Amino acid sequence: MTATAVDDRAVAPGRVPVSRGYRFELVKLVSQWRVRLLVLACWIAPAVFVLGVGQQSTLPTDTLFGRWMLATGWAAPLVTLGFAGTWALPLLTSVVAGDVFASEDRLGTWRHLLVAVRSPRRIFAAKALAGLTVILLLVAGLACSSAVGGLLAVGDRPLVGLDGHLLAPSDAAGKVFLAWACVLAPTLALAAIGLLGSIALGRSPMGLLLPALVALVMQLAQMLPLPVAVRLALPGYAFIAWNGLFTSPVQTGPLLIGTAVSLLWAALATALALLLFLRRDFTNPAYDGSGSRAVTAGLLPLAGLLALTVAVVAASTGSTGSGIRQDKVQRSLATAFAHLYRLQTEQLHRPAVTEAQLRASADCDKGGGRLSAQGPGNDWRCVVTWHLPGVKATGQAVYQLDFTADGRFVADGDGPKEVNGYFLVRTPTGDAPNPLWQFDGNVELLDTTLKG
Structure with a gap:
């Protein structure tokens, strides 16, 4: 047993x-x-x-x-x-x-x-x-x-x-x-x-x-x-x-x-x-x-x-709203414009310029100024201003922005045509649309960084 x-x-x-x-x-x-x-x-x-x-x-x-x-x-x-x-x-x-x-x-x-x-x-x-x-x-x-x-x-x-x-x-x-x-x-x-x-x-x-x-x-x-x-x-x-x-x-x-x-x-x-x-x-x-x-x-x-x-x-x-505010939009658009302006300058074989020299800024409103300048929507309108070295006149370009709720936007050039209109530029990979014509951007939704 x-x-x-x-x-x-x-x-x-x-x-x-x-x-x-x-x-x-x-x-x-x-x-x-x-x-x-x-x-x-x-x-x-x-x-x-x-x-x-x-x-x-x-x-x-x-x-x-x-x-x-x-x-x-x-x-x-x-x-x-x-x-x-x-x-x-x-x-x-x-x-x-x-x-x-x-x-x-x-x-x-x-x-x-x-x-x-x-x-x-x-x-x-x-x-x-x-x-x-x-x-x-x-x-x-x-x-x-x-x-x-x-x-x-x-x-x-x-x-x-x-x-x-x-x-x-x-x-x-x-x-x-x-x-x-x-x-x-x-x-x-x-x-x-x-x-x-x-x-x-x-x-x-x-x-x-x-x-x-x-x-x-x-x-x-x-x-x-x-x-x-x-x-x-x-x-x-x-x-x-x-x-x-x-x-x-x-x-x-x-x-x-x-x-x-x-x-x-x-x-x-x-x-x-x-x-x-x-x-x-x-x-x-x-x-x-x-x-x-x-x-x-x-x-x-x-x-x-x-x-x-x-x-x-x-x-x-401390972020409770939509996270899309006028100051953020203006800062993001001006930064993207300055970087892409340099790219366009290089593609068109013009004299090089830096972001500091351009001093690009943007002035944006929503709904033609009738609405509060915050939140998503396709009724954002911005005027970008910049300066070129040795040129007294100030350059301006108009953009229509379409914002989604997640902070992404598409900027569509609305003149002048020679700056942000549609035309082809020659690049190492072939002809491509003007980089300032349409481009994607992103706004950080958080108002502040994480509190330490």
């Missing part, structure tokens, strides 16, 4: 380590045809798109950095990043993280998995890590493919920043890949929400769609004239906060806040998903999620985190 008991204990298998479970879950994910198709698309489609744009006569000028796609190869990954943050990354997290647990419900394989692993915590860790690995592979594919496509189509040339200054190719390369690294934080937040939906809603299609729906709601919120504190407290803001990397000085405040908020959402959603997973009843093969539990253990804690972060951001930055 004793010998038999000892033998039974000797042959009793131990728990499967997380590393082994991770490899098993990773193989399961990669073996799915839709995941393989996504990996292939992310590593090929951006390069094909960029090479195709290089053969066209028109550019996606409605997209940030789209007007520079024929001037430098480093504009292509930024155009792809803008599209990815809006559509691709939310959909990718839905397909991968939103289905990683629900697939076991559809197949009815939970009992087999629990018998083999015998540890819900290890199962959760293995599945979460496998999903994270696939998502990182997809993001890396989008970044590398678009960068390679841009460099092959156009070349390694300087990039014009959002304040008009030129970034050397090496500097542009570093900031491009840093921008892609910055969007990993909100991607992790959506992935964690996907895990939470996959566990809380079971085989319901809503679990699969949850990250995409949450991302859509956050995008709609960013289009509304919300206070800055609310805007920055949403993890979706981190998908556009990388814009501040391409100004001088770099707008680090919104970027750091957006990243921190996204990581907080990722940590809380992952913890909630683990809590729900450990409390689940695996003896019921017909389990189809719990709507009430999804609300009490999922939605309410995230809503509480949102309220807390809004209060913290408002108290630490």
Whole structure:
């Protein structure tokens, strides 16, 4: 009897380590045809798109950095990043993280998995890590493919920043890949929400769609004239906060806040998903999620985190309005004009001039002076004034500005024609529109830097 008991204990298998479970879950994910198709698309489609744009006569000028796609190869990954943050990354997290647990419900394989692993915590860790690995592979594919496509189509040339200054190719390369690294934080937040939906809603299609729906709601919120504190407290803001990397000085405040908020959402959603997973009843093969539990253990804690972060951001930055004010607009436009005026001077082979010599300034109003000069809208009008060395007359140019709620604006030249009208200039890459005709700019929404 004793010998038999000892033998039974000797042959009793131990728990499967997380590393082994991770490899098993990773193989399961990669073996799915839709995941393989996504990996292939992310590593090929951006390069094909960029090479195709290089053969066209028109550019996606409605997209940030789209007007520079024929001037430098480093504009292509930024155009792809803008599209990815809006559509691709939310959909990718839905397909991968939103289905990683629900697939076991559809197949009815939970009992087999629990018998083999015998540890819900290890199962959760293995599945979460496998999903994270696939998502990182997809993001890396989008970044590398678009960068390679841009460099092959156009070349390694300087990039014009959002304040008009030129970034050397090496500097542009570093900031491009840093921008892609910055969007990993909100991607992790959506992935964690996907895990939470996959566990809380079971085989319901809503679990699969949850990250995409949450991302859509956050995008709609960013289009509304919300206070800055609310805007920055949403993890979706981190998908556009990388814009501040391409100004001088770099707008680090919104970027750091957006990243921190996204990581907080990722940590809380992952913890909630683990809590729900450990409390689940695996003896019921017909389990189809719990709507009430999804609300009490999922939605309410995230809503509480949102309220807390809004209060913290408002108290630490003092920013409560739209963040778009007359003084900021005038300063941003004058800076961009001065930098681009130097670029135009170089392209037209005129005597060189510095920003200090130009002493550019701007006078802006909104709605013809009938409205308060603040907030987004397409009714901003600005008059830029500058001086040339040895010339007594003062130069002036008129711009119409179209502001979005996230602080981005498009400046459209409205005369005089020889300064900011449409005409072609010869550049090392071929003929290009006058750089002062239309250009993108960015205003930092925060009124002050973070209080130390």
